[in-house]
Amino acid sequence: MDSTTIARQCTLCEAHCGILVTVEDTRVTRIEGNPDDVLSQGYICPKATAMGGLHHDPDRLRTPVRRVGDRFEPIGWDEAFREIGQRLRAVRAAHGPSAIGMYLGNPAAHSSSVLYGGLLRAALLTRNFFTASSIDQFPQEFVAWRMFGANVLMPITDIDRTHRLVVLGANPAVSNGSITTMPGAKTRIREVRKRGGTVVVIDPRRTETARLADEHVAVRPGGDVYLLLGMLHVLVTEGLCDERAVRAQCSGWDTLTGLVADTTPERMAPHAGVDADTIRRLARDHAAAPSAVLYARIGVCLQTTGTLTHWLVNTVNAVTGNLDRPGGQMFATPIVDAPRYGKYLPMGHGAWTDRSGKHKSFRSELPVAVLAEEILTPGPGQIKAMITYAGNPVLSTPQAGRLDKALASLDYYVAVDMYITETTRHADIILPPVSALEREDLSLLFPVFSVRNNARFDARVFTPPADGLDDWQILARLITEVVPLPARRITGRAMNALFEQLSPMRLTAAAIATGPYGVLRRGRKGLTVGKIRRAPGGVDLGPLQPRLRELLGTGDRKVRLTPPDFLAAVGEVLDAADAPSGDYDLQLIGRRHLRSNNSWLHNIESMVKGRDRCTVLMHPGDAAARGLTDGDLATVESAAGAIEVPVEISDDIRAGVVAIPHGWGHREPGVGWTVATAHGGANVNLLHDPAVTDPLTGAAAVNSTRVRVHPATPESGGAATVSTAAAH
Numbered sequence: 001m002d003s004t005t006i007a008r009q010c011t012l013c014e015a016h017c018g019i020l021v022t023v024e025d026t027r028v029t030r031i032e033g034n035p036d037d038v039l040s041q042g043y044i045c046p047k048a049t050a051m052g053g054l055h056h057d058p059d060r061l062r063t064p065v066r067r068v069g070d071r072f073e074p075i076g077w078d079e080a081f082r083e084i085g086q087r088l089r090a091v092r093a094a095h096g097p098s099a100i101g102m103y104l105g106n107p108a109a110h111s112s113s114v115l116y117g118g119l120l121r122a123a124l125l126t127r128n129f130f131t132a133s134s135i136d137q138f139p140q141e142f143v144a145w146r147m148f149g150a151n152v153l154m155p156i157t158d159i160d161r162t163h164r165l166v167v168l169g170a171n172p173a174v175s176n177g178s179i180t181t182m183p184g185a186k187t188r189i190r191e192v193r194k195r196g197g198t199v200v201v202i203d204p205r206r207t208e209t210a211r212l213a214d215e216h217v218a219v220r221p222g223g224d225v226y227l228l229l230g231m232l233h234v235l236v237t238e239g240l241c242d243e244r245a246v247r248a249q250c251s252g253w254d255t256l257t258g259l260v261a262d263t264t265p266e267r268m269a270p271h272a273g274v275d276a277d278t279i280r281r282l283a284r285d286h287a288a289a290p291s292a293v294l295y296a297r298i299g300v301c302l303q304t305t306g307t308l309t310h311w312l313v314n315t316v317n318a319v320t321g322n323l324d325r326p327g328g329q330m331f332a333t334p335i336v337d338a339p340r341y342g343k344y345l346p347m348g349h350g351a352w353t354d355r356s357g358k359h360k361s362f363r364s365e366l367p368v369a370v371l372a373e374e375i376l377t378p379g380p381g382q383i384k385a386m387i388t389y390a391g392n393p394v395l396s397t398p399q400a401g402r403l404d405k406a407l408a409s410l411d412y413y414v415a416v417d418m419y420i421t422e423t424t425r426h427a428d429i430i431l432p433p434v435s436a437l438e439r440e441d442l443s444l445l446f447p448v449f450s451v452r453n454n455a456r457f458d459a460r461v462f463t464p465p466a467d468g469l470d471d472w473q474i475l476a477r478l479i480t481e482v483v484p485l486p487a488r489r490i491t492g493r494a495m496n497a498l499f500e501q502l503s504p505m506r507l508t509a510a511a512i513a514t515g516p517y518g519v520l521r522r523g524r525k526g527l528t529v530g531k532i533r534r535a536p537g538g539v540d541l542g543p544l545q546p547r548l549r550e551l552l553g554t555g556d557r558k559v560r561l562t563p564p565d566f567l568a569a570v571g572e573v574l575d576a577a578d579a580p581s582g583d584y585d586l587q588l589i590g591r592r593h594l595r596s597n598n599s600w601l602h603n604i605e606s607m608v609k610g611r612d613r614c615t616v617l618m619h620p621g622d623a624a625a626r627g628l629t630d631g632d633l634a635t636v637e638s639a640a641g642a643i644e645v646p647v648e649i650s651d652d653i654r655a656g657v658v659a660i661p662h663g664w665g666h667r668e669p670g671v672g673w674t675v676a677t678a679h680g681g682a683n684v685n686l687l688h689d690p691a692v693t694d695p696l697t698g699a700a701a702v703n704s705t706r707v708r709v710h711p712a713t714p715e716s717g718g719a720a721t722v723s724t725a726a727a728h
Helices: 046-056 077-095 106-110 114-124 138-148 185-194 224-237 243-249 253-262 265-272 276-288 306-319 338-344 368-376 403-408 471-482 488-501 504-514 519-525 529-533 564-575 620-625 674-678
Strands: 003-009 018-024 027-033 065-068 071-074 100-104 129-131 164-168 198-202 215-217 293-296 385-389 412-416 429-431 452-455 539-543 586-589 616-618 633-637 641-649 657-659 705-711 721-724
Touching: 018 046, 027 046, 077 100, 077 385, 077 412, 077 429, 077 471, 100 114, 100 368, 106 114, 114 385, 114 471, 114 504, 129 368, 138 306, 164 185, 164 276, 185 198, 224 253, 224 265, 224 276, 224 306, 224 564, 243 253, 243 306, 253 306, 253 564, 265 276, 293 306, 306 564, 368 403, 385 471, 412 471, 471 488, 504 519, 504 529, 616 620, 620 641
Parallel strands: 100 129, 100 385, 164 198, 164 293, 198 215, 385 412, 412 429, 586 657, 616 641
Antiparallel strands: 003 018, 018 027, 065 071, 065 429, 452 539, 586 705, 616 657, 633 641, 633 705, 641 721
16 A cells, blocks of 8 residues: 655644654555654654544535534535625625624634635724634733834744743643744753753643743742732842843833832732742842743733733843843744834724723734623624634633624624534534645744744645635635625626635745745845745754844834833732632632643544543642542532533642633534534633733633632532523
């Protein structure tokens, strides 16, 4: 039996690890790491092996389907697009452009098709645009915009050259980095220690990353902002900063010193849950290291203090001389130089708000926490129709259980998705793209945040079916349908033909030619798509280089250490520290598993086999005080709702804290995931109040929710989801 092996990348997460896919006839028989890959160097995690399972999954949709009653039936592409166009144009004519809402999920960013998602959003002219960013990195983007003048300037952790790595609210040993793409993170972390460096993890849980570290500091959830303020007090008052260098690179030094004058470690320690001596030592060690970097991610990002925490992370790095230097925070020089041109992109901050007036637009979108309300609340601007692309917000966002009801109430809903999910089961038409292994691509996004400059081609493994469409082709056809066109039958065909000439690969080729490594700058030695395609492990473009000054979009070309809105917000946080928690005596955080990826790998048997991974992780003392033992079914309640999950007892988690993974809860009727429904789990987002957000960005605050836990009652029958307050 003949076999073929093709080099490409696993596109399931940001790491984009290089893989070798072996095919016999039409079946994937093996997936292994590509030792020639210039970034991952042979490393893969278990998720990469699921690429074949996703492609062959019998539950994956291969043709468009239309809702008929309570089931779906196949429909042709042309008929589907005609119906979608007629229905969406009718909604817009009757209620205005903002009556059509749009949601882009996380996987949309994992291919060049995301460009066409942006074009569709522009064609809709709607204010009701949402993405997974507001349940992900919104605070980091906002901080980058306010400090550096461009949201794309989220600094990268230069892990491969640092002498001191301090990780807050991130678990790169499992995630392989986020907003710092570092495949094979375990090896990179070990290398820090091998070269004489130090690794510290600050997290309420002893994570997989913490087990590799020299030190684990079990901070209280939400306590990071106080810990960092205490560190800054030490750095400033003990003269551990090079004031002259800071003033040369940054503005706001005098204001910063005034801010932290009273944030002593002794004052901050009770709120941080970390003793004052540890706070002082962390500050002194950071200043003393030849190079050092604080790296923070989603654990601190998705809190009410998410923006402030990321601001303080950048500030600590800046004032200790670790911004824009090897071993500190740096910025990539990718093949398409988005960092250089990010300052010219308008952020649209406050150009409009949601209808409550609470949340301002940022990056021309609204936070997804208000999506259900914007659909259900009557009046001008109410969402009447939706388009979702590669997203499952019913499971992945906190909506107090109301998004199911909201989606069911829409006049029309179209989904671009490979599956009938908890979200897309409400769609009128589902448009499935070809599988990842049937696409070719050259990622332009993730090299912007890679720990080493690189360019890698994503080769196609299988020829797509003759009637299959790539993501970008589907989105392009939708653009044609929603754009006002005269003589639509003729002009629509012409517009579709134009889009076929503007494929992602052609646009990418033009962008690379004009980029920093392209032929227009480097002549014959310049990079082209062809050269990258012929390099089975990609092209290594070298380590990150200092370049912040040329990237800054601030008026004075300096880093803003003290944006006024951040100063006002931190004052409020200091005044409101440790508000009473009432009957809810535990704090809930999330956790990540190596074989799970949000909600969309649970239909692959190899990813869900073994022990139950949707559990509530509890400290032995907390479990004993509630009469719970390992494996017991427990009810976890918040002010927003309640779920039932098995108990997992471990001293890896701080007392007073519990952890539950998100992305589970596959028990809704009509879902097309056969394997996932057999491993339903519980939807942790039912516990989070969508009204509790980071006030500066509207990002959902899901990493310090107050809960209580007690044994489940026999009459509940072991159902994973018990209730939601909003449903009563």
